[in-house]
Amino acid sequence: MEISSHQFHLLQQLNEQRRQDLFCDCNILVEGKVFKAHRNVLFASSGYFKMLLSQSSKETSQPTTATFQAFSPDTFTVILDFVYSGKLSLTGQNVIEVMSAASYLQMTDVISVCKTFIKSSLDISEKEKDRYFSLSDKDVNSNGVDRSCLYGAGWRAESSPPHSHLSPDQGTCMMGGNAWSNFSYYPTSQRNAQQQLSKHEQRQDSVKKSRHLGLQQPSDIPHYKSSKLEDRAAEPAGHIAQSEEQVPIETEVESPHVGYQYGQGSDVIPRSLAVSQQEHESPRSSSKSKSSKADEQYASMPSILGVMGSWTEDDLPRMRFKCPFCTHVVKRKADLKRHLRCHTGERPYPCEACGKRFSRLDHLSSHFRTIHQACKPICRKCKRHVTELTGQVVQEGTRRYRLCNECLAEAGIDSIHIDLEAEAPLEFPQDGDKDSRWHYGEDNRSDVEIVEDGSTDLVIQQVDDSEDEADEKEVKPNIR
DNA sequence: CTGGGGAGGGGGCCC
DNA sequence: CGGGCCCCCTCCCCA
Numbered sequence: 001m002e003i004s005s006h007q008f009h010l011l012q013q014l015n016e017q018r019r020q021d022l023f024c025d026c027n028i029l030v031e032g033k034v035f036k037a038h039r040n041v042l043f044a045s046s047g048y049f050k051m052l053l054s055q056s057s058k059e060t061s062q063p064t065t066a067t068f069q070a071f072s073p074d075t076f077t078v079i080l081d082f083v084y085s086g087k088l089s090l091t092g093q094n095v096i097e098v099m100s101a102a103s104y105l106q107m108t109d110v111i112s113v114c115k116t117f118i119k120s121s122l123d124i125s126e127k128e129k130d131r132y133f134s135l136s137d138k139d140v141n142s143n144g145v146d147r148s149c150l151y152g153a154g155w156r157a158e159s160s161p162p163h164s165h166l167s168p169d170q171g172t173c174m175m176g177g178n179a180w181s182n183f184s185y186y187p188t189s190q191r192n193a194q195q196q197l198s199k200h201e202q203r204q205d206s207v208k209k210s211r212h213l214g215l216q217q218p219s220d221i222p223h224y225k226s227s228k229l230e231d232r233a234a235e236p237a238g239h240i241a242q243s244e245e246q247v248p249i250e251t252e253v254e255s256p257h258v259g260y261q262y263g264q265g266s267d268v269i270p271r272s273l274a275v276s277q278q279e280h281e282s283p284r285s286s287s288k289s290k291s292s293k294a295d296e297q298y299a300s301m302p303s304i305l306g307v308m309g310s311w312t313e314d315d316l317p318r319m320r321f322k323c324p325f326c327t328h329v330v331k332r333k334a335d336l337k338r339h340l341r342c343h344t345g346e347r348p349y350p351c352e353a354c355g356k357r358f359s360r361l362d363h364l365s366s367h368f369r370t371i372h373q374a375c376k377p378i379c380r381k382c383k384r385h386v387t388e389l390t391g392q393v394v395q396e397g398t399r400r401y402r403l404c405n406e407c408l409a410e411a412g413i414d415s416i417h418i419d420l421e422a423e424a425p426l427e428f429p430q431d432g433d434k435d436s437r438w439h440y441g442e443d444n445r446s447d448v449e450i451v452e453d454g455s456t457d458l459v460i461q462q463v464d465d466s467e468d469e470a471d472e473k474e475v476k477p478n479i480r
Numbered sequence: 481c482t483g484g485g486g487a488g489g490g491g492g493c494c495c
Numbered sequence: 496c497g498g499g500c501c502c503c504c505t506c507c508c509c510a
């Protein structure tokens with residue numbers, strides 16, 4: 001006969017002992033603040049402590065002391081409370097730092113929950129958005145990220161089905177924080193197959209890892225292509241937990257206990273600051289993430305991301321920002337913010353000419369110039385340089401390119417006709433407002449001459465190349 | 481099947 | 496710190 005409440009009461013007693021400083025045999029020093037705990041509890045909860053305590057296990061008579069600088073006392077409080085209660089108090093403000101700390105301490109379950117938390121706060125597809133708004137009608141106070149949530153874990157899983165959780169794509173736990181308070185977390189061992197790692201995500205990480213660490217990309221791992229985010233969003237919500245599939249990848253990098261030298265440049269990450277390489281897949285997110293959600297995350301990004309200390313040649317400390325989702329390290333916070341979009345799938349810059357969305361404004365700009373403005377003074381067919389005299393702009397739907405007169409003749413002008421709606425040139429918004437509406441130019445350049453033709457979606461325009469070329473000199477389009 | 485080119489995406493870094 | 500450019504890589508399409 002098994003009494004399900006036994007484990008709960010046992011841990012409750014241990015927690016009580018911790019609070020009363022009874023039998024505590026381990027001191028943890030975090031930025032000057034001392035935490036007392038039981039080494040057997042820490043040993044059982046954290047891979048880091050397991051390593052640490054196993055090394056010092058011979059000296060059981062002396063209290064073990066561990067010192068951390070890589071995270072704040074508040075963060076460790078959250079971690080320790082989880083260890084002793086199974087409840088993880090996550091908020092939009094602390095989730096990144098808690099995850100980094102959990103990564104450092106090798107607490108995979110905590111990492112998984114943090115990722116789910118982040119992912120859920122970012123994972124807003126159009127469909128989900130609709131649901132979000134519909135739910136918001138019922139729960140006006142729903143705020144998602146900033147709402148604190150409590151992850152109940154462990155023994156209680158026995159009294160509640162383990163399938164009613166963790167997949168943010170399921171049930172009421174999924175979106176916009178509407179059900180954060182109901183969001184329960186269960187240890188990896190109790191989760192079912194739906195928690196399997198997304199192969200695409202795994203793939204992306206492995207690719208990145210290979211790239212950043214100078215490792216060869218496994219040929220059997222298909223390459224994740226960001227442009228297929230819709231496909232990705234359509235996949236079942238599987239992520240979380242260190243699956244067995246990840247093991248080969250994880251073995252490619254060293255553990256934080258031995259430290260590692262980052263394969264990029266000569267910057268060596270100090271051992272004490274090395275972050276765990278327990279790679280975790282990115283929080284899955286739809287390509288149509290609501291940027292404001294991501295902004296909240298970015299805004300709340302704690303300084304823990306800057307713990308990657310290194311030293312310049314002048315012996316001056318140089319801060320580095322480590323991505324919480326991969327091994328990538330950047331010098332600037334803005335670069336990290338930009339990099340994070342490749343994990344969150346956020347694409348805040350839509351091309352209103354064709355609807356394609358981009359994660360970066362410069363990519364959108366480049367796309368627009370190349371696809372919709374025919375900036376390249378090169379004949380698309382023969383690749384020769386063309387001017388307003390030797391070539392013309394052809395519009396095919398929203399796509400524009402140039403053809404020299406010869407190629408134009410070969411293509412058969414007779415088959416091309418005017419698209420009157422495209423009479424005015426496409427203009428790229430200059431204000432940089434990512435939400436601004438794109439518009440067709442209203443200045444109606446006087447030098448634009450529409451040449452009528454016979455096809456259904458092609459337009460040939462005589463344009464002033466001098467203006468275009470001046471623009472090109474100014475903006476230096478990314479022409480390869 | 482293969483190679484070349486276009487397009488997209490990510491990182492570094494300058495302004 | 497954001498915008499933007501350059502460089503590099505990968506994927507996809509097409510000849």
